[in-house]
Amino acid sequence: MIRDILIADGDVESRDKFLKVLSSMGHKVDFVPNGNEVIARLQAKRPYLLILDQELPPDGGLKNLELVRGFEKEIHVLFLTKNDPGVDLEICTEVTRLGVTEILKKDFSNYDMFKKILEMLEDKEEKNSDDKYLSLGRILVVDDDPQMRTTLEMFLNRKGFHVKAAVDGEHALAEIRAQKTKIVICDERMPGMDGLMVLKKVKEFDKSIDVIMLTAVGDRDIIKEAAALGARNFITKPCDLHEIEKLILSLLIQGI
Numbered sequence: 001m002i003r004d005i006l007i008a009d010g011d012v013e014s015r016d017k018f019l020k021v022l023s024s025m026g027h028k029v030d031f032v033p034n035g036n037e038v039i040a041r042l043q044a045k046r047p048y049l050l051i052l053d054q055e056l057p058p059d060g061g062l063k064n065l066e067l068v069r070g071f072e073k074e075i076h077v078l079f080l081t082k083n084d085p086g087v088d089l090e091i092c093t094e095v096t097r098l099g100v101t102e103i104l105k106k107d108f109s110n111y112d113m114f115k116k117i118l119e120m121l122e123d124k125e126e127k128n129s130d131d132k133y134l135s136l137g138r139i140l141v142v143d144d145d146p147q148m149r150t151t152l153e154m155f156l157n158r159k160g161f162h163v164k165a166a167v168d169g170e171h172a173l174a175e176i177r178a179q180k181t182k183i184v185i186c187d188e189r190m191p192g193m194d195g196l197m198v199l200k201k202v203k204e205f206d207k208s209i210d211v212i213m214l215t216a217v218g219d220r221d222i223i224k225e226a227a228a229l230g231a232r233n234f235i236t237k238p239c240d241l242h243e244i245e246k247l248i249l250s251l252l253i254q255g256i
Contacts, residue, residue, distance in 0.1 A: 003121045004028045004047040008038050008064065009080075010057045017108050018051070021253055027121060033057075035064040039071055049076045049120060053106065054091070062094060069098050078117065080106040111249040137182025137252055141165045142172040142198060143214065144190045148237070152185065155241045161248065169193025173201055176209070183251055185235075185244070187214045188222060196226060203230045210251045214239065 005027055007018050015031050022029050032041050034057045042050070050068065054061040061079060068077065079100045085092050092103055102120060107113050139161050143149040149165050156163045164179075166172035168190060175181070184202055188195035199211050210232040215222065223234055233247055 002026050005049045006030050006041055006047040007051045008032045008056050009053040010034055021114055035059055038064050039067055042072055051078045053080045054082050065095055065098050076101045078102045080104055111246060111253055114253050115249060138162045139183045140172060140175055140181050141185045143187040144168055159245055169198040172198055176205060181209055183210045183248060185212045199226060199229050199231055
């Protein structure tokens with residue numbers, strides 16, 4: 001479901017990152033660079049979610065939250081803190097009293113903040129939708145082991161990613177040439193064209209594709225060679241599926 005979002009943040013780079021991620025998901029995003037404009041914007045248009053930065057100039061996010069709640073009691077508010085919420089207990093206690101929907105540390109370095117924001121924007125009746133992350137890019141799983149390939153494909157598709165699978169290197173390269181791919185998850189040991197060869201050819205075709213290598217053992221020489229060829233990350237089998245999910249969303253968001 002498309003949501004209207006108002007982001008109150010004084011940092012232009014942060015506003016740009018929010019815009020790229022949230023607009024890519026289809027949401028309508030507006031911004032104000034300081035607290036003086038928050039109430040005026042809310043009076044003109046009531047968004048579904050207000051994202052309010054703790055360090056919003058000139059008086060800080062807490063002061064603006066007080067003004068917002070004096071004007072609008074029901075709007076969903078996400079309060080972004082400078083430190084982990086558990087550090088600034090006094091601030092967190094006060095914003096909780098003022099009825100924020102969620103308190104999160106402002107951190108663009110991994111996927112956690114954006115995942116929580118996207119969960120807040122979901123329609124409860126659409127939480128199992130299979131197209132939540134389609135707009136962020138396609139993922140290709142390459143593995144000759146049918147059980148591993150199917151497990152990854154089914155798990156990631158259930159999580160809302162756009163996933164295809166290939167049984168070998170030749171099939172993988174054909175898929176990449178046929179349709180734009182953002183991330184390749186490739187097994188290192190495969191008959192015929194091995195994972196390192198696939199990695200090399202993927203990077204020759206499109207350097208922007210992120211490649212995650214799956215290894216049965218932590219072979220340092222293989223990891224070193226894969227890193228030199230441009231592999232982005234390495235995962236040792238057996239895989240933690242939730243860690244793979246976390247890594248993929250982090251890469252997708254970083255690449256926007």
